[in-house]
Amino acid sequence: MHDRRTLLKGLALAAAASAVPLPAFAATDHVPPLRQMRGMWIASVVNINWPSKQGLSADQQKAEYLAWLDLAVERKLNSVFVQIRPTADAFWPSPFEPWSHWLTGVQGQDPGYDPLGFAVAETHKRGLAFHAWFNPYRVSMQADPAQLHPDHPGRKHPDWILPFGGKLYYNPGMPEVRKFCQDAMLDALTRYDIDGLHFDDYFYPTNSTDFDDSAAFAQYGGGFPDLAAWRRHNVDLMVSEMQQRVRAAKPETAWGISPSGIWRNKGTDPLGSDTNGGQSYDNLHADTRGWVRKGWLDYIAPQLYWYIGQPPADYSKLVPWWSGVADGTGTLLWIGQAAYKAGDPAQAPEWQDPAELSDHLTLNRDHRQIGGDIWYNANDLRADRIGSISTAVNDHYTRPALAPVLPRLAKGRPPHRPVLAYAIRRHGGVEVRAVATGRDEPFQFAVFRFPSRASSSGFRDARHLVAVLPGDRQVSWRDADGRRGDHYYVVAVDRANRTSEPSNGFKVI
Numbered sequence: 287m288h289d290r291r292t293l294l295k296g297l298a299l300a301a302a303a304s305a306v307p308l309p310a311f312a313a314t315d316h317v318p319p320l321r322q323m324r325g326m327w328i329a330s331v332v333n334i335n336w337p338s339k340q341g342l343s344a345d346q347q348k349a350e351y352l353a354w355l356d357l358a359v360e361r362k363l364n365s366v367f368v369q370i371r372p373t374a375d376a377f378w379p380s381p382f383e384p385w386s387h388w389l390t391g392v393q394g395q396d397p398g399y400d401p402l403g404f405a406v407a408e409t410h411k412r413g414l415a416f417h418a419w420f421n422p423y424r425v426s427m428q429a430d431p432a433q434l435h436p437d438h439p440g441r442k443h444p445d446w447i448l449p450f451g452g453k454l455y456y457n458p459g460m461p462e463v464r465k466f467c468q469d470a471m472l473d474a475l476t477r478y479d480i481d482g483l484h485f486d487d488y489f490y491p492t493n494s495t496d497f498d499d500s501a502a503f504a505q506y507g508g509g510f511p512d513l514a515a516w517r518r519h520n521v522d523l524m525v526s527e528m529q530q531r532v533r534a535a536k537p538e539t540a541w542g543i544s545p546s547g548i549w550r551n552k553g554t555d556p557l558g559s560d561t562n563g564g565q566s567y568d569n570l571h572a573d574t575r576g577w578v579r580k581g582w583l584d585y586i587a588p589q590l591y592w593y594i595g596q597p598p599a600d601y602s603k604l605v606p607w608w609s610g611v612a613d614g615t616g617t618l619l620w621i622g623q624a625a626y627k628a629g630d631p632a633q634a635p636e637w638q639d640p641a642e643l644s645d646h647l648t649l650n651r652d653h654r655q656i657g658g659d660i661w662y663n664a665n666d667l668r669a670d671r672i673g674s675i676s677t678a679v680n681d682h683y684t685r686p687a688l689a690p691v692l693p694r695l696a697k698g699r700p701p702h703r704p705v706l707a708y709a710i711r712r713h714g715g716v717e718v719r720a721v722a723t724g725r726d727e728p729f730q731f732a733v734f735r736f737p738s739r740a741s742s743s744g745f746r747d748a749r750h751l752v753a754v755l756p757g758d759r760q761v762s763w764r765d766a767d768g769r770r771g772d773h774y775y776v777v778a779v780d781r782a783n784r785t786s787e788p789s790n791g792f793k794v795i
Contacts, residue, residue: 316651318748321783322687323585323620323658325365326667327419328354330388331372332427335664340391344398347389351405355412357668361675362683364754365415367484367544367660370402371471374425374440374456378402378478382470384435394435406478413730413756415689417482417540420471422524424488425454439466450497458490458520459502468524468531475535481781482540483532487589489521490571517571529582538782540692542585544622544660545574547592547604549611559607562598578617584692586612587660589622593636594645602649609653616693618657621650625661629671644678657690685748688732691783701728701778701786707760709774709792716768716794720761720776728757730779734788735765735772745777745788754779770794 329335336354337347358366370377375386375393378400387393389401402418409416425440426433429449434440440447440454446463447454456463475483491497493514503513510516525543532541550558550565557575558565566572577583588608592599605621612619623646627637636642650656661667667675702724709718720731733753736744744750755761757779768774772794778786 318685318687318751320688320746320748320751321657321690323365323618323660323690324361324363324683324687325367325417325620325658325660326358326361326363326625326664327660327662328366328368328664329372329662330369330377330386331421333388336368337389340388347397347401348399348404351401352408354664355408355414357664358414359412361667361679362686363414363661364687364689365417365481365660366409367417367419367482368405368409369419369421369486370405370474371418371420372424373421373427374423374438374470376402376470376474377405378474380470380473382439382466382473384438394437402474402478406480410479410729411756413754415481416479417484418474418478418480419484419486420474421486421488422467422471423456423458423490425456427453429454448497448499450491453491455491455497457499457502458524459499459506459517461506464520464524464527468528471528472531472535475532475539480539482542483528485528485543487544487546487566487572488570489524490517493569493571514568514571518567518573521571522573522576525577526580526582538692538695538698540584542583542587542618543574543577544587544589545572546570547588547590547608547622548599549573549575560603561600575611578611578615581615581617583617584694585618585620585657585690587620587622589624589662590646591622591624591627591662593627593634593642594649596634596636601646605649605653605656609655612655618690618692619655620658620660621646621656623659623661625666625675626663628666628674629669638672640673640677643674644681647678647682658687685751686732686754687748687751688730688754688779688785689783695782695784698782698784700784701726701780703787704728704731704776704778704789706774706776706789706792709768709772709794711768711770711794712764715764715766716772716774717762717764718768718774718776718792720755720763720778720789722757722759722778726780727759728778728786729781730757731755731761732777732779732785733763733765734775734777735768736775737772739773739791739793740775740788742788745775745785768794 376383384394389397406416507516546566548563550567551561552558592601594601627633705721707719734750735752774792775788
């Protein structure tokens with residue numbers, strides 16, 4: 287991969303010097319995929335993204351969230367991953383944990399509206415998927431239990447929480463804690479119309495005994511060779527049980543995790559990656575490779591926050607390693623991209639190259655197992671330092687894309703075939719009108735434009751996909767690039783991203 291990248295950059299320099307056009311193989315050989323995860327993380331902890339600060343009015347918070355959705359549409363994304371339980375608290379009226387103080391500045395204080403309900407509804411209005419992002423075990427960003435709300439579970443059950451590193455955590459080794467955390471998160475799943483349940487990369491905060499779970503280990507750790515094996519077992523139970531409970535509650539919900547990018551280094555384990563960085567298996571007791579191989583996740587989104595060629599963790603070595611892990615498992619693979627590093631003057635020179643992130647996505651194309659990317663974080667997609675985000679978008683998001691279908695749902699009942707009522711020339715382009723059929727309203731309509739009558743194979747990729755519209759019973763849209771003689775079709779898309787048969791065709795006259 288290094289050789290290919292060097293070759294392309296060398297060709298570009300040579301062409302600039304000689305004014306000889308570059309060969310077009312890099313662009314023309316690539317067929318834009320019909321389905322691709324294009325997501326961004328919207329973080330709430332310490333007010334990283336939303337809300338931008340504590341104590342904003344309900345209207346101010348709503349306006350901020352709508353602006354993030356506008357950004358997602360502008361960057362041609364199709365999904366948002368929104369942190370709604372950052373510190374054992376809630377962005378909805380939860381019967382399990384108090385209102386988040388990241389909303390109002392006071393834990394337990396009602397913000398005056400339902401942030402989760404608002405966010406889900408507004409996200410869907412734009413035809414975007416809403417993935418609810420949870421931190422499993424973190425209780426507080428400070429270490430004093432007395433500062434928790436009086437009704438907080440950590441105050442009612444002080445044996446449930448442990449301090450470490452200036453923060454508080456639920457103890458993952460206690461079965462009642464594990465069940466409680468699952469119940470608290472599943473409350474959002476069962477009460478709201480969310481599309482995915484998502485964990486971040488934090489499990490045990492350390493691999494040392496400074497996280498003093500010795501009492502729980504003495505009670506529950508019999509039969510395990512050591513503390514680390516027992517801790518891994520506890521995290522495995524959280525992951526496998528969540529899979530079972532999510533599928534029982536809402537089987538069409540996507541369930542996945544975005545772990546740190548290194549499972550184990552090859553020097554530690556022959557199955558590991560050719561890296562020399564922090565190992566999630568050992569440091570966080572998170573057997574990320576095992577979860578994929580055992581089929582416990584719908585998708586995994588490793589955070590590959592390194593540049594191409596970076597020692598001791600090279601992006602171009604981790605991508606094929608993760609592709610091999612996911613291959614043949616039925617677990618989708620999406621890549622977490624470090625938008626926050628691009629253009630940051632504190633980062634290495636490689637991150638000052640506007641093409642670095644675009645090069646990541648180019649490299650991903652060589653690995654069929656990779657189904658898309660999630661960007662961290664929303665602030666950086668907005669800032670677009672040195673043009674790195676717009677470069678990646680312009681290079682790789684040239685066509686719209688539907689979100690991926692989970693393999694286990696692919697054979698489910700597709701939506702009804704819609705009707706294309708018309709495609710007629712109007713001032714400024716061609717107006718098309720799609721009409722839903724059947725009882726269920728589509729989540730989206732995908733609009734295709736062909737220069738002549740389409741064949742069935744034309745709907746398998748995005749070469750002719752010109753728009754993805756939020757669903758309704760009837761939808762109208764104007765294509766500024768439409769011309770006389772073009773042929774239009776629409777396809778209905780359901781919430782699981784399954785597609786209907788194409789509608790009737792309509793030739794513009």
